Amino acid sequence: MAWNRVLAVALAALAAHCSAAAIAQTYPVKPVRMVLTYPPGGSSDLMGRVLAQKLAELWGQQVIVENKAGAAGSIGMEYAARLPADGYSFVIGNLGPVAANPLLSKVPYDLQRDFIPVSMICTGPNILVVNAATPANSVRELVVLAQGSAGKLNFGTSGPGSMSHLVGEMFRRVAQVDIVEVPYKGGVLAVQDLLAGQVQLVFSDALPVMQHIRSGKLRPLAVTSKERSPLAPDIPTLAEQGYPELVAVNWWGVLVPTGTPGPIVDKLNADLAKVLAMPDLKERYALLGVEPVSSTPEQFGQFIQAETAKYAKLIKDAGIRVD
Numbered sequence: 001m002a003w004n005r006v007l008a009v010a011l012a013a014l015a016a017h018c019s020a021a022a023i024a025q026t027y028p029v030k031p032v033r034m035v036l037t038y039p040p041g042g043s044s045d046l047m048g049r050v051l052a053q054k055l056a057e058l059w060g061q062q063v064i065v066e067n068k069a070g071a072a073g074s075i076g077m078e079y080a081a082r083l084p085a086d087g088y089s090f091v092i093g094n095l096g097p098v099a100a101n102p103l104l105s106k107v108p109y110d111l112q113r114d115f116i117p118v119s120m121i122c123t124g125p126n127i128l129v130v131n132a133a134t135p136a137n138s139v140r141e142l143v144v145l146a147q148g149s150a151g152k153l154n155f156g157t158s159g160p161g162s163m164s165h166l167v168g169e170m171f172r173r174v175a176q177v178d179i180v181e182v183p184y185k186g187g188v189l190a191v192q193d194l195l196a197g198q199v200q201l202v203f204s205d206a207l208p209v210m211q212h213i214r215s216g217k218l219r220p221l222a223v224t225s226k227e228r229s230p231l232a233p234d235i236p237t238l239a240e241q242g243y244p245e246l247v248a249v250n251w252w253g254v255l256v257p258t259g260t261p262g263p264i265v266d267k268l269n270a271d272l273a274k275v276l277a278m279p280d281l282k283e284r285y286a287l288l289g290v291e292p293v294s295s296t297p298e299q300f301g302q303f304i305q306a307e308t309a310k311y312a313k314l315i316k317d318a319g320i321r322v323d
Contacts, residue, residue: 024263027087031062035083035091037076038158039069039186043205043288047122047252048092050284054275069185072159073097074107081114085259087268090118094252099308100161103315104322115255117300118265119272123251124290125225126163126203127235128171129191129218134200139175139221139241142201146177153179156190156199160322163250164190166311167203167224171238173318174245194218205250206231206289224248231289251307252290253300269297 034052038044045067052063068076073096080091093115101107109115128139136142146153157165160183172179182199184190191208193199195217202209203224210232212218222238223229226247238246254272256265275281276292285292295303314320 024087024261024267027264027267028059028061030088031064032059032087033064033066033083033089035076035080035089036065036067037069037073037091037093037097038067039188040067042158042186042188043124043207043290044092044094044186044252046207047285047288047290050281050288051092051121051272051275054278054281055271058271058275071107072101072161072165072183074101074109077101077115078108080255081109081257083257085257087256087260087264090254090256090268091115092121092252093255094163095166095250095307095311096159096162098253098255098304100166100311100315103308103312104161104320111304114258116258116260116265117297117304118254118256119269119276119297120251120253120293120295120300120303121272121276122285122290122292123249124206124288125223125229125249126167127206127209127213127220127229127232128201128203128222128224128238129194129209129213129220130201131194131197132217132219133197134219136221137219139238139243142221143175143177146175146179150178151180153177153201154182154199155179156182156184156193156202158187158190159183159185162187163224163248164203166314166320167246167248169318169320170246170248170314171203171243174243191218207287210289229289231286251293251303253295253304265297 036045036048052065056063068079077097083089136145155168187205188208190202194202209218213220220235223235273294276294282292
């Protein structure tokens with residue numbers, strides 16, 4: 001009888017796998033939901049909508065975009081974790097909600113329990129920008145200004161745990177300056193207040209600031225990547241200006257709720273690789289200041305682990321807290 005039960009379980013598992021594999025061959029057969037964890041108009045939103053359009057064209061199915069902003073991306077992650085694990089919903093997560101937020105505060109989701117990594121989709125540096133009225137034309141001049149006016153310079157961020165927050169905290173520690181974080185629900189809002197003079201500097205994604213750099217309303221001082229960005233080759237790196245420790249690049253990737261059938265995960269991964277290799281998507285991503293990057297689910301999972309370990313050390317060493 002025991003062997004019969006084992007055989008029955010094995011046959012049931014095989015049947016379920018074969019059924020999922022058959023479903024994956026025709027996936028998707030209805031609209032798919034893409035969850036974005038930041039407000040409309042920012043880099044994450046526009047990048048996600050480009051991806052949604054290309055996937056819709058590939059699939060012949062609508063990709064419905066839902067913006068679930070707030071709590072530095074944690075609200076969108078919680079929402080996505082509770083969606084059905086049938087392959088018809090996925091979330092675009094980045095450094096903040098995926099790796100940093102759980103290190104800084106209690107979040108209403110567990111990445112390892114609630115999500116399956118599918119693929120990375122792009123990476124991009126931040127740009128340190130100041131309001132044109134700020135009397136600093138280089139990072140060194142900004143440091144001198146900040147040291148001479150302790151606690152009076154504010155830096156806007158996309159929220160606690162975001163790249164703009166973490167790089168700002170790194171800058172505060174390494175440059176030994178007393179600057180004050182002002183968190184927003186998204187980078188676009190931080191840039192708007194930078195333009196209005198409510199904050200004096202922002203470590204921003206490229207997209208929200210490039211037009212204002214060209215118009216002269218904002219002044220770029222540095223990029224956070226290891227090397228200069230092809231999008232803005234005239235802007236020096238922080239490393240070039242004496243801060244080699246200040247290297248950080250944002251990234252985005254697709255995750256699905258735990259329980260999503262493996263064959264569907266594999267099909268979604270393969271389809272993402274197809275659209276990320278399309279020349280027109282690469283061109284549109286370049287305009288957003290990001291570079292498309294695909295990966296296997298395993299590679300993305302390992303990358304998340306490495307980034308989590310990296311920023312856990314930073315947060316501990318710098319004493320970064322979310323009040």
